[in-house]
Amino acid sequence: MSSITTPPPAPQAAAKADEAQRRLRERLEWGLPLSPRPWQVLAEQCGLTEGEVLACVHRWQATGLIKRQGLVVRHRPLGIGANAMVVWDVPDARVAEVGRRLAREVAVTLCYRRPRCLPDWPYNLFCMLHGIRRERVLAQLAAIVERQGLADLEHRVLFSEQAYRQCGGRYAAEPSP
């Protein structure tokens, strides 16, 4: 290979820092180690200092890459097992407005616009309602439809019948211990 076509090597320090941060991200997807100084433990695993790890995490919070930090609760074992996905067919011109209205409802835990896939799937707005019993969730939905004036919108309620897997978003393979 001639020296003309070989790209210049990336600055080594920057590449090393990127690699360390990528490792930190992977580790964090599995949660903090439950040790008195969890960030110090992660720092050692990733080849960073505790201060660098904390600075990195603060930056990810500020940019929105991390949307919250805390206990990730699994609702089903607690008995919050009625998980309704409500799908709506909303005229495109109204979808953002209806989405924002639904998002204001305390009972609505997630609300997204997604594409229709015609002819099989005409629904373009999705929201989730969680509760203990189906009847209660349906009553909450009826109240929302009434309060927000959504009775004219075609919608369907898809309850979960079985959870084959329920865990938070993870992008990396499980790190080796």
Next chain:
Amino acid sequence: MPVDPRDLDALDRRLIDYYQRRLPVCTRPFARMAERLGTSEAEVIARLERLLALGVVSRVGPVFDHARAGASLLAAVAVPEDERDACAAIINRAPGVNHNYARNHAYNLWFVMTAPDAASLASRLDRLEAELGHPLLRLPMLEGYHIDLAFPIPWAELEAR
């Protein structure tokens, strides 16, 4: 495994109620939580270990924004009821699947697939679609109006159940 809410005492509940968000990011986070909860750092750690072991909490730490942290997509597939468990197992074996539910609709299996980037997401879905032998409905998020699953736990209602 279901957990009887009565097995979670006032301290467990406050731990959950206070810290589904705003976990302190500092050198001794569990000590800071303990101060606010009126207990010790060791007790907070022991409680968190137990909540994890019970399966009430899946992890403690950051929740990354899916859209920024990589590529992800909600997908659905319509499979015959007698193939449902087998198809769900195939889906669970595919890389990057983090939610997988059966729902009461012709599209009876719903899952979220994630990948480091859009190209690998598409190829993971293509491979899974071929393995399942049924077409996938691919429903990427176009706009989010509310994207946070941390809601208050209705303890009283759970106990009255």
